[in-house]
Amino acid sequence: MNHLARPGAIQAVDIIVYPGFKALEAIGPLKVFDHANGHLAARGKGHGYQVCIASARTGMVASDTIMSLEAAKQINSLVLPDTAIVVGAHQIEAALLRCPEIVAWISAVKGRIGRLAALCTGSFFLAEAGALDGKRAATHSEAAARLRDRYPAVTVDAGAAFVRADNIWTCAGVTAGIDLALAMVEDDFGRGLALEVARDLGVCPRRPGGQPPFSITLSSQMSSHPKVRDLQDWILAHLADDLSTPMLAQRLAMSERNLNRVFQRETANTPAEFIEKARFELARRLLEDGRSPFKLVAARTGFGTEERMRRVFQRRLGITPRAYCERLAGPVPASQA
DNA sequence: AAAGCTCCCCGCCATA
């Protein structure tokens, strides 16, 4: 799910533009990464993101308003960034025709790139390149129907603010694009940094109601369906408890079979996936914030044992909890060694 | 370390 292999390392991010791109969309994520770099520098950790404006050709690229951006980099399937973000445009179908190089590039790199994201109608580029086949995706609400009609293999979620499907991220609009970038920062450098950046920019990531502020990614996966939403809230408030599917089904007074179906339709997660993500995010946060012993973190998150927690970190991040702490917050105290 | 076990999930079909 998370692509992340090297937390704390430099992340190369290419923001891909083309004539007529939406300036406002491009700038939001760009500033998110800027601010993240600022905070990291202040912490003495150097720059975290190396952001490039990229296009089919280098040089000035006109946006949808009076400003232009200079593409310093030409897209190139040999030198890949860790993350590529394709910006949207108003006349997206026309843009597709005008920029076959971008489609070809996505097509060539979609399986090899760490994170591939599209803002708003930028999702048409991903879809055209086949990167969204069989996957869920979000796009601008006015364009959702067109995306669905044009690419039947894509599961278009018209209600979602942003969607993560494996290494492919898509989002609905400008603010969702900022949330998407914040979620990337959260993945790479932790929730604390993401929230600092959100505060800088004066944006407030959506949160599950009533709960302490939770992961930005998780917030994007809250359903609007009342029963499912209640269940999600309840799960988040009871992570440390035993959360078996039969019990959850009983809470909603429906069969286990139906819970699976409804939950997935509403959240694009199986119940167990959602629970694991929630536990994982909470564990990350506890590990980042305090100096709780791993054993306590394992208990409070509901993983139960350090061993189980370790395996989840291994699977989702490719590193152990200890390595995660070390890379984010410096050495772990000897008491946990 | 390996084998068995448990739990989650899903395809398929029945039912309302």
Add this chain to the structure above:
DNA sequence: CTTATGGCGGGGAGCT
């Protein structure tokens, strides 16, 4: 007819 739900059995991942 379509749509929502439930039951059954199997496959597979992860746990002990």
